[in-house]
Amino acid sequence: MKVVVKPFLFLRKVLGFIEIELELPVGATVHDLLKILRGQYGLPEEIELAQGNLMLFDGEEPTGLTILVEGRNIRQLQGLESLLNEGSAVTIFPPSAGG
Amino acid sequence: MSGCHGKLLRVNLTEGTVSEEVIPESMHKKYLGGAGLATKYLWDEVPKGADPLGPENRLIFMAGSLTGVIAPSTGRYSVVAKSPQTGIWGQANSGGRWGVNFKKCGYDGIIFEGVSPEPVYLVVEDNKAELKDATHLWGVNVSETTKQIRGDLGERYSVACIGQAGEKLVKYAAIMNEFHRAAGRCGLGAVMGSKNLKAIAVRGSQKTPIKEPEEFKAHSRKQYELMDESMMKMAMQAFGTSVVLDLVNVRGGFPTRNWQSGVFELSEDINGPAISDKILTRNVACFACPIACGRGTEIKEGKYAGNKGEGPEYETVGTFGGMCYVNDLEAITMAGYLCNEYGIDTISAGSTIAFAMECYEKGILTRNDTGGLDINFGDADIIVDLVHLIARREGFGDMLAEGSMRMAAKLGQGSDHFAMHVKGLELPAYDSRAVQMTGLTYATANRGGDHVTAYVQGPTFSDVPFLIVEDSEIKDPFVADPDEVKVARDLEDMLVTFDCVGACKFMGLCLNADDWVRLVNLVTGWDLSTADYKMAGERVYNLARAYSNREGLTAAGDTLPKRLLEEPLPDGPAKGHVNELPILLAAYYSLREWDPKTGKPTPGKLRELGLEDIIPVIWE
Incomplete structure (x- = not known):
């Protein structure tokens, strides 16, 4: 099945794309997707910024990422075990608040 | 002292x-x-x-x-x-x-x-x-x-x-x-x-006397260190307040075409990175601020090229951009500059123009009313032109200068359904149908349709709780959970204290209450516990409320525009949602100990807060 991944803000430079379509096996979860992004697309454990180092992962846990599937934070779904579907849009943000 | x-x-x-x-x-x-x-x-x-x-x-x-x-x-x-x-x-x-x-x-x-x-x-x-x-x-x-x-x-x-x-x-x-x-x-x-x-x-030369200067210095340094470690700081420093725009839009809560939609498909043209790439010249910090979210900017392209100033902030982009369906960052920036020059609130200005655009779209306003102007969604030039007219009250600007509540009252024809204000104050750029608790805080904010009174968008839109209150987590922003109104109340009571002591509410995202109160105590020599401090916030919150009650505000005023209560979001993740306000409001009144009919703080609550003297005035 095809899944669309859209990183935002700092993560675009790190991943090197604005939007990408990935082929994943049926039944794949957010956890599976993150493994691919870390293994094949270089999503690091932490990124160095002018403002300081931004930790993205604590082990397997994406503590420095806000991940949404179809606009729903995975915390309000099944966390890392949230299932992806054909055509799912996954958006990934660094921590951001204010405004 | x-x-x-x-x-x-x-x-x-x-x-x-x-x-x-x-x-x-x-x-x-x-x-x-x-x-x-x-x-x-x-x-x-x-x-x-x-x-x-x-x-x-x-x-x-x-x-x-x-x-x-x-x-x-x-x-x-x-x-x-x-x-x-x-x-x-x-x-x-x-x-x-x-x-x-x-x-x-x-x-x-x-x-x-x-x-x-x-x-x-x-x-x-x-x-x-x-x-x-x-x-x-x-x-x-x-x-x-x-x-x-x-x-x-x-x-x-x-x-x-x-x-x-x-x-x-x-x-x-x-x-x-x-x-x-x-x-x-x-x-x-x-x-x-x-x-x-x-x-x-x-212009003066006197220092603020500090009760415990050495201890204060050390403790304050620690707070700066905590801020430096904060992930919040990094993003806001890099992208300013517009850092939240994409997240709000992805969640389907970025008011578009005067809140007719919660998704702006052209957001990439006006978001935080667009500001950094196209117009940012420097970060601007307020006094003693470790973040510097302010944007020093210069318009480099188009008909407004060469103009310099500060901003736009997120709200200016949200109102003149999303609400007016304008994706021209230079025009939005120019409208913001002009608001600064004339001295106008960008939220109410952009929102009132968006309201006029919808009235024009629906034929409630015609060229006869507008002095021959076409006021269409998406028209980048008109948002700039109208700011001039509003500030001078020239032509159609005279009507716009009254704001959306008074315009709707004058125009009738059902326009109050989509006049996006609470108590006359235009709403900011977060569609509360996508995050229920934000709707409650719009309805109850002491000054009217406002987002920084409770600032609950951290927990709702960003899933970032405030450290300044004990627990501000919202489990699921789609759910109107009466057990969570405590989050709104606690944030209102705590964040009002920032307006009292003279600090920025963004610090409340990253710093905890005990540390914060210690800062206040070391400066003032007071011996407030965290509970005392929070109660002082609650006292101020209730006093402001009582002031408005005395002016005639009742529970009927704690509501939302009909669009938010009756018209489901047509698209995005929150498609089909309206604000389920009554269930939250009832729980909130009960928690606040406010009378559900009159909307007044009860005598018992006022006594508890040391505000006995106002009981006979509002409960005459």
Whole structure:
């Protein structure tokens, strides 16, 4: 099945794309997707910024990422075990608040 | 006294007199200074039913105990008056350095009363103040007023002033300081204009006395270190307040075409990175701020190229951009610059224009009403042109200058359904149908349709709780959970204290309450526990509420525009959702101990908060 991944803000430079379509096996979860992004697309454990180092992962846990599937934070779904579907849009943000 | 000077200036504009008054320390501590103390003076001095634009209204500037001390982002001041926009408690708050420089003069606040027969401005220096003629400044914009006053007095003076919008009594005129910073909301610039008061120029040399200077320094340093470690800081520093735009849009809560949709498909043209790439020239920090979210900008392309200024902030992009369906960042930026020059609140201005666009789309407004102008969604030029007309009240601008509530009342034809205000104050750029708790806080915010009273968007849109309260997590923003109204109440009570002590609410995202209260205690010498401090916030919150009750506010006023209550979001993740307000409101009233019919704080609650004296006034 095809899944669309859209990183935002700092993560675009790190991943090197604005939007990408990935082929994943049926039944794949957010956890599976993150493994691919870390293994094949270089999503690091932490990124160095002018403002300081931004930790993205604590082990397997994406503590420095806000991940949404179809606009729903995975915390309000099944966390890392949230299932992806054909055509799912996954958006990934660094921590951001204010405004 | 520590943390403050214990005195204020009273300026009677009718008589042209200036005098000094002592602020009792017990009163300072009870209301925490700043907006809280100013609210107490408003309650005491402005009679029920006073004309907001008449001589009885007071215009009260008040710095806080932390204003001007070196701690994270502690340079803010508040202005309080009866609002001409809402007819209830009005408060606006601004950063920059004006509040700090004012407090250096040896005063904590200024109360303006009466109306000056001629335009004047106030000059405040070390332990003295005088009124000066401002006839030559009337009709002059913010930057020219600031430059002329500095030219006359000296470059080291900080100036807070109104532009033409305040003079013309635009209902949402702002008070500007240092060119670009705004005490923006509630139309307090119009109150200043009604008093024929053009500006306040300040320059002083006195330090805020600190009770425990060494301990304070060490503790404050620790708070800066905590801020440095915060992930929040990194993103806001890099992208400014617009850092949240994409997340809000992805969640389907970015008001588009006057809230007809929650998804703006052209957001990439106007988001935080677009600002960084196209117009950002430098970060701008308020006094003692470790973040520097302000954007120093220059328009480099298009018909407005060459103009420089600050902003746009997220709200300016949200209102002039998403709500007006404009994806031209340069035009949005120009509209923001003009609002700063004329002294206008960008939220109410952009939102009122978006309302007019929908009226025009529906044929409720025609070219006969607009003076021949086409007011269409997506027209980048018209948002800029209309700001000029609003500020001068020229042509159609005269109607727009009244704001969306009064326009809807005049136009009828069901336009109140989509006039996006609460209590007359236009809503900011977060569609609460996508995050239920934000809807409650819009309905209950003391000054009307406002997002920073509870600032619950951290927990709702960003899934980022505030550390300043014990628990501000929202489990699922789609769910209107009555058990979670405590989050709204706690945030309201805690964040109002930031307007009292003179600090930026963003610090509350990253710093915890015990540390924060210790900061206040080390400066003031008070011995407040965290519970005491929070209760003082609750006291201020209820006093402001009681003020509005006295002016006629009842529970019926705690509501939302019909669009949010009745019209489901048509697209995005929250498609089909409306605001389920009643269930949250009932729980909130119960928790607050507010009477569900009259909307007044109960006598028991007022007694608990030490506000016995107002019981007979509002429960007469």
